Amino acid sequence: MVSSISSIYKQKKDEVTARGEEWHKEIEKTVKKLHQELDDMQKEHEALLKKQETEYKGILKNLDQINRRATSLQKSNDVKEMQTFIPMIEKQKTLSEFTQYSFPTFCEAYTDDNKVWMGGNTKELKLFDLQGHLHRTVSITYVGSFIYMLNKQVGYIDENKRAVKIISNSNNDVTIFTTGDWNPRGITSTASGDLLVCLYKDNQSKVVRYSSTGGVLQEIQYDSLCQPIYSSPYYITENVNGDIIVTDWKKNSVIAVNRLGILRFSYSKEENIFFASAVVHDSFGHVIIADYRGDKIHLLDRDGQFLRYIIPREGIKSPRALCIMGHGEMIVGEGWTGNAKKIKYLK
Structure with missing residues (x-):
C-alpha cells in the first residue's frame, strides 16, 4: 500500500502539471487578444492624433497670418480696415477648443x-x-x-x-x-x-x-x-x-x-x-x-x-x-x- 502512494501522488502531480499547462495556454491566448486590441486602439489613436496635428498646424499658420496682418494694420492706423478685421479674429478657432477625445465608437x-x-x-x-x-x-x-x-x-x-x-x-x-x-x-x-x-x-x-x-x-x-x-x-x-x-x-x-x-x-x-x-x-x-x-x-x-x-x-x-x-x-x-x-x- 505504501508503494502505491508514490504512484498516486505522481499521478496527481501530473494532473496538476497538465492543468497548469492548460492555464498557461489560456493566459497566453488572452494576452495575445489584449495585445491585438491594444494595437488596434493604438492605430485609431494615432490616426486621431495625426489629424489633430494637421489641424493644429493649420490653425498656427492662420494665427501667424493674422498676427502679421494685425501688426501691419496697427502700423497703418487704418481704423476702417481694423473694424472689418476684428470679426475675423473673433471667429478664428484656437487650440484651446480642442479637447481630449474619448473615442465614442459608433x-x-x-x-x-x-x-x-x-x-x-x-x-x-x-x-x-x-x-x-x-x-x-x-x-x-x-x-x-x-x-x-x-x-x-x-x-x-x-x-x-x-x-x-x-x-x-x-x-x-x-x-x-x-x-x-x-x-x-x-x-x-x-x-x-x-x-x-x-x-x-x-x-x-x-x-x-x-x-x-x-x-x-x-x-x-x-x-x-x-x-x-x-x-x-x-x-x-x-x-x-x-x-x-x-x-x-x-x-x-x-x-x-x-x-x-x-x-x-x-x-x-x-x-x-x-x-x-x-x-x-x-x-x-x-x-x-x-x-x-x-x-x-x-x-x-x-x-x-x-x-x-x-x-x-x-x-x-x-x-x-x-x-x-x-x-x-x-x-x-x-x-x-x-x-x-x-x-x-x-x-
Missing part, C-alpha cells in the same frame, strides 16, 4: 420602419427615429461596437464571450452561437439570411459565413496563391451582387471578394490621411467607405472604381459608422463628436 443598423439602432462604447443599444426621438433602450453584456439586423431583430457581437447574440422582442439577450477560439468582430446579415462574421486569432484572420443557427457554411481566408487575404478585418457588408466587402485596418484598405471568396478588388489611398473605418453598400451596388482620418466618404462603383467624395456642406468629423436608408440618403456617425448626421448623397 455602429448603426437601419430598420424597415424608418428607425436606426445605434451602439457605441456603452453596454446599451438605442433605437431612434429619424427625428432623433428615442424609442427603445436595450442593455447588453458588451459594448455595442458591432451590431446587425436579422429578421427585424437587432443583434451584436459579445467579444468577451466570443458570441453572436440577438435581442428578443422582450429585450432578452440570446446567444445564437459562439465562434470557438476565434475572436469575432464585424458582422452583417445577408440577402439569403446568413451571417458573415470577421474573425481573428493570433496572427490569422478570416471571414466566415454562418447559417442563422450558427452552422459554418463557408470560410474565406486565403487567395489563389495560398496567401492570407486579410490582416485585420473589422467591418463587413455584402453587396447586391454577392461581393463580400470588408475594411482591413492593418492594411488600411477595403477588400472585396466574390461570393466564392475569390479576390475582386482592393481599394486604398496612398496619402497618409486616408483611414477606412467602415463600409456599406446601397441598392445600386455602390461601395461606400467612411474615411475616418480624411473627414469624408468615398463613393465607389461595384467594381471598386472611385466615383467621387461625399462631403456635406456642413462637413463631417471623423466618420466612424455608416447606415444606408434608401432614397439616396445615409446616416453618418461621427467618432469625433458622437453625433449622427443624415446626408443626401444621391439625387
Whole structure:
C-alpha cells in the first residue's frame, strides 16, 4: 500500500502539471487578444492624433497670418480696415477648443420602419427615429461596437464571450452561437439570411459565413496563391451582387471578394490621411467607405472604381459608422463628436 502512494501522488502531480499547462495556454491566448486590441486602439489613436496635428498646424499658420496682418494694420492706423478685421479674429478657432477625445465608437443598423439602432462604447443599444426621438433602450453584456439586423431583430457581437447574440422582442439577450477560439468582430446579415462574421486569432484572420443557427457554411481566408487575404478585418457588408466587402485596418484598405471568396478588388489611398473605418453598400451596388482620418466618404462603383467624395456642406468629423436608408440618403456617425448626421448623397 505504501508503494502505491508514490504512484498516486505522481499521478496527481501530473494532473496538476497538465492543468497548469492548460492555464498557461489560456493566459497566453488572452494576452495575445489584449495585445491585438491594444494595437488596434493604438492605430485609431494615432490616426486621431495625426489629424489633430494637421489641424493644429493649420490653425498656427492662420494665427501667424493674422498676427502679421494685425501688426501691419496697427502700423497703418487704418481704423476702417481694423473694424472689418476684428470679426475675423473673433471667429478664428484656437487650440484651446480642442479637447481630449474619448473615442465614442459608433455602429448603426437601419430598420424597415424608418428607425436606426445605434451602439457605441456603452453596454446599451438605442433605437431612434429619424427625428432623433428615442424609442427603445436595450442593455447588453458588451459594448455595442458591432451590431446587425436579422429578421427585424437587432443583434451584436459579445467579444468577451466570443458570441453572436440577438435581442428578443422582450429585450432578452440570446446567444445564437459562439465562434470557438476565434475572436469575432464585424458582422452583417445577408440577402439569403446568413451571417458573415470577421474573425481573428493570433496572427490569422478570416471571414466566415454562418447559417442563422450558427452552422459554418463557408470560410474565406486565403487567395489563389495560398496567401492570407486579410490582416485585420473589422467591418463587413455584402453587396447586391454577392461581393463580400470588408475594411482591413492593418492594411488600411477595403477588400472585396466574390461570393466564392475569390479576390475582386482592393481599394486604398496612398496619402497618409486616408483611414477606412467602415463600409456599406446601397441598392445600386455602390461601395461606400467612411474615411475616418480624411473627414469624408468615398463613393465607389461595384467594381471598386472611385466615383467621387461625399462631403456635406456642413462637413463631417471623423466618420466612424455608416447606415444606408434608401432614397439616396445615409446616416453618418461621427467618432469625433458622437453625433449622427443624415446626408443626401444621391439625387
